[in-house]
Amino acid sequence: MATKRATINDVASLAGVSIATASKALNGRQDVRPATRERVLAAAAELSFQPNALARGLLSGQTRTVGLLTSDSVGRFGIPVLLGAEDAFGADEMAVLLCDARGDAIREQHHLRALLSRRVDGLIVVGESTNPRPSVSKDLPVPVVYAYGPSEDPDDVSFVPDDVGAAAMAVNHLLAMGRRKIAHITGPTHYKAARDREEGLRLALAEAGVEQVGQTLSGPWSQRWGRHAAEMLLMAEPDVDAVFCGSDQIAAGFVETARERGRRVPDDIAVVGYDNWEVLSTETRPALTTVDMNLELLGRTAAQHLFAAIDGKATPGVHKMPCQLVIRDSTSPPGVS
Amino acid sequence: MATKRATINDVASLAGVSIATASKALNGRQDVRPATRERVLAAAAELSFQPNALARGLLSGQTRTVGLLTSDSVGRFGIPVLLGAEDAFGADEMAVLLCDARGDAIREQHHLRALLSRRVDGLIVVGESTNPRPSVSKDLPVPVVYAYGPSEDPDDVSFVPDDVGAAAMAVNHLLAMGRRKIAHITGPTHYKAARDREEGLRLALAEAGVEQVGQTLSGPWSQRWGRHAAEMLLMAEPDVDAVFCGSDQIAAGFVETARERGRRVPDDIAVVGYDNWEVLSTETRPALTTVDMNLELLGRTAAQHLFAAIDGKATPGVHKMPCQLVIRDSTSPPGVS
């Protein structure tokens, strides 16, 4: 806590010039003699002058601020997007106003109004799942991009991970490792993520002419379910040699139970997870091969496209972002434990 | 994307009054006839008018915005604090400008300037650990409160979890369950959290006149270390009947290995974790008794005190916030599995 804030007026009078000249000097404009500029800069430093962004924004109509409206309280998806966005903005000193609607539509509207009244230049909406969500962009005076959870309206700009492609990539990896008895354990079917990943699995298996082992097992996204599904699967399909799991939590549970039941991973059964949630994927034994959705890149890309949209160059549609397969010990080739 | 934003001027002329009257009508002030107010409100609704917070802030000197400056990219501590802060602010529609310095002092200064230039009303600084950190508040024109990681300067306002008290509480719980052979596995000693939690353990044991079993084992905060430490501990001190772990990650690793080595939890060995990181604490077998640092409450309290400080009523010093012991199956009394 200290003195009152200095204004450009104070700087100008300390430097003995008008505020116009001070402004020009501070903003590196022409039309000001080097010696004068020097004096102004010195005065500004002396008073530790910070230009008032409100006044500047009022005049220019640009606040250099974007709103990030998220719905996943836990930050599982919002955080990487925030980081990516900060990266994309960073250089040019954009700031991020963060609001968490906690899945409540009323609260979302409330936050939306608050952000709009603060005159954000744009908006990033982060979904809590990849299920399409109602558009928020109708008649909004600023551009909006959706990250992770796409908008229902195809005229909006959305960025989602390519779950289908990533799942296919994961399964192709298992096939390349020589596995042919591949099972699938995943999350609730009302998640589009679960359906997409299963779709990817099916495409990859079909292309290779390989049959899936057993039915897809759907349950919660939890470790507990992974363990439970493992019991069922190992009982019903004893000759399974690979499992593609819809999340690292499920995979961690599976690996634990498989281990307990005397199945070696990866020698007897190879396991692939999803999410690359490091507290799980690198701490299981063995560490998990898993899909990294590259959320930080997704966030950065969304931010960059928001910039483009702010400049009037929007690119509507749902953009699928490539994921990455992180290969760890849970899928080494058989015999190469 | 839609039309240009309406100003109060547009509202006023649509309603056929002056902007002053429009302002008064919109803000529920007296001196305006009900019929007139009605007209103004209708006009505002018609134009979906949102008052420009920049202009308002410029005039009042208050932006109703606070900055949240965090250093833990992963959001493990920052997020609950953000949520708590949003809760405290929410009713009164404060907004939060979030910046992540990622442990980089330069970037922190950069963000600090950006926040100041945006004229935030106050600042919450969230540490990445409970280690005291350099103060940022000297000669700042706005109040600052520190959450989780306290400031080195005792004149600042800091809120930290009461690690010592919580550890003592955890150990007292073990003692109450009849355990007398208590060991401690924790994180690196350069973390104040590790030292404080050990301190709490010592106080509780001393008060009960019980000796700690073996030396405190220090290592990374990881599950891997928990497993490794479990091997060592079970070898060196076979008769241990309880372990207090410095984190849920360590506890999860310990439980896993103890189980593998044929020790039953909690029958043979009771285990207490720390953090109540739910993806771990509720998913281990058995679920972990653990310390919940109540970070959301901490964040809310910090936010409330920031309000107080904004109003000129600061309460300097390091405030220790109470934690909570969440009792689950890993510490049931012996024989009551």
Add this chain to the structure above:
DNA sequence: CTCCTGGACTTAAAGGTTTTCGGAAACGTA
């Protein structure tokens, strides 16, 4: 009738910055 009161509304200033335009000085050229 005049004067006063109070209600309903308007005018104008303020807040800090950027920008446009015009002015002044210095200098060179005819």
Add this chain to the structure above:
DNA sequence: TACGTTTCCGAAAACCTTTAAGTCCAGGAG
């Protein structure tokens, strides 16, 4: 000397809202 050009700087408007102060008018009291 008169004039044009260049260089540097200042005055003032604009952005949008709130509020203090002022205006106007109807109606009541004297």
